[in-house]
Structures are given as C-alpha cells and as structure tokens.
Amino acid sequence: MSKTPEPPYYAVIFSSQRTPGDNGYGAMADKMVELASKQKGFLGVESARDEQLGITVSYWESVDAIQAWKEHSAHIIAQEKGKSEWYESFSLRVCKVEKQSFFKM
Amino acid sequence: MSKTPEPPYYAVIFSSQRTPGDNGYGAMADKMVELASKQKGFLGVESARDEQLGITVSYWESVDAIQAWKEHSAHIIAQEKGKSEWYESFSLRVCKVEKQSFFKM
Numbered sequence: 001m002s003k004t005p006e007p008p009y010y011a012v013i014f015s016s017q018r019t020p021g022d023n024g025y026g027a028m029a030d031k032m033v034e035l036a037s038k039q040k041g042f043l044g045v046e047s048a049r050d051e052q053l054g055i056t057v058s059y060w061e062s063v064d065a066i067q068a069w070k071e072h073s074a075h076i077i078a079q080e081k082g083k084s085e086w087y088e089s090f091s092l093r094v095c096k097v098e099k100q101s102f103f104k105m
Numbered sequence: 106m107s108k109t110p111e112p113p114y115y116a117v118i119f120s121s122q123r124t125p126g127d128n129g130y131g132a133m134a135d136k137m138v139e140l141a142s143k144q145k146g147f148l149g150v151e152s153a154r155d156e157q158l159g160i161t162v163s164y165w166e167s168v169d170a171i172q173a174w175k176e177h178s179a180h181i182i183a184q185e186k187g188k189s190e191w192y193e194s195f196s197l198r199v200c201k202v203e204k205q206s207f208f209k210m
Contacts (some may be wrong), residue, residue, distance in 0.1 A: 078192060
C-alpha cells in the first residue's frame with residue numbers, strides 16, 4: 001500500500017479486463033511499474049487483480065507528471081500492445097485526490 | 106466495469122489488506138454494495154482483490170453523496186467491524202475525477 005503525502009496530489013485509476021493467456025503481459029507489467037517508479041513526480045502504485053477485473057491506481061504529484069509518463073516511449077509501446085493484445089476493455093480516470101485517511105490494526 | 110457520466114464527478118479509492126479468514130466479511134461486503142447502489146448520487150463501483158491487496162473504487166455525483174453514504178447507519182456498523190475484525194490495514198482516498206477514457210477491443 002502506498003504512503004502518499006498530504007493531498008492534494010493526483011491519482012490515475014486504471015480498471016481492465018484481460019484477454020485470455022499471458023502473452024508477455026506479466027513481464028511487461030512488472031517493467032512498467034519499475035519504469036514508472038523512476039519517473040519524476042511518481043508517488044506510488046497499488047494493484048489488485050481477480051478473475052473479473054484488475055485495478056491499478058498510480059499516484060502522482062501533478063498532471064504534468066502523469067502526462068510525461070503517458071508520453072514515455074517504452075510506455076507508448078506497452079499501451080499499443082495493451083490495445084492490440086492484452087486488454088478486452090479498460091477505463092482510465094485521472095483524479096485529484098482531495099482527502100485521505102489510513103488505518104492500521 | 107462502471108459506465109460513468111462525463112466528469113467531473115467523485116471517486117472513493119479504498120485499498121485494504123484483510124485479516125485471515127472470512128469472518129462474515131463476504132456477506133457484509135455484498136450487502137454494502139447492494140445498499141450503496143441504492144444511495145442517491147451513486148454512479149458505480151469496481152472491485153478487485155488478490156492475495157496481497159484489495160481495491161474498491163466507488164463513483165459518486167458529489168462529495169455530499171459520499172458523506173451521506175459514510176454516515177449511513179448500516180455502513181457505520183460495517184466500518185466498525187472492518188476496523189475490529191476484517192482489515193489489517195486500509196487507506197481511503199476521496200478524489201475528484203477530472204478526465205476519463207474507455208477502450209473496448
């Protein structure tokens with residue numbers, strides 16, 4: 001789970017339904033997380049997937065940081081493979097985080 | 106996956122790590138989704154859980170709608186059971202969705 005700073009900051013919510021089979025997806029997903037983590041303005045990422053749906057939320061300092069990651073050359077290649085091979089469908093939402101709270105037992 | 110209207114609207118991102126065992130969690134989670142869906146201003150909900158993490162994102166017309174759901178009596182009981190029994194840890198973020206896009210193969 002991500003330890004994000006005090007809001008405001010930004011979140012990208014990516015929900016997706018996969019096509020059957022791996023087809024190189026797992027390795028590319030790991031690589032994308034590694035690359036994104038090195039981007040300026042990256043604050044964290046959380047991911048969960050079950051048989052129905054996958055949700056990945058990444059956190060960013062600014063809309064500019066999100067835009068720079070969107071335009072990263074290796075990420076563009078992954079986005080294209082995503083549309084041609086890996087995803088049956090997806091939604092992508094860019095949000096401004098206004099409030100947060102944390103709980104630990 | 107949720108068919109949300111044109112932004113702006115709101116999202117609540119709830120990420121959690123469960124305690125071991127079900128302990129009535131599954132039934133209560135289903136009931137909460139059913140109840141939330143009937144709330145004024147509810148736009149949709151998406152959920153995924155794997156062995157590391159669960160992420161539930163609910164979508165709402167306004168901050169007021171989120172606040173009303175937070176204060177719903179049955180939901181308050183669930184929140185208390187969540188802290189005492191079901192969740193090892195969680196984070197909750199309230200966000201304003203500014204942009205969205207959808208893809209279907």
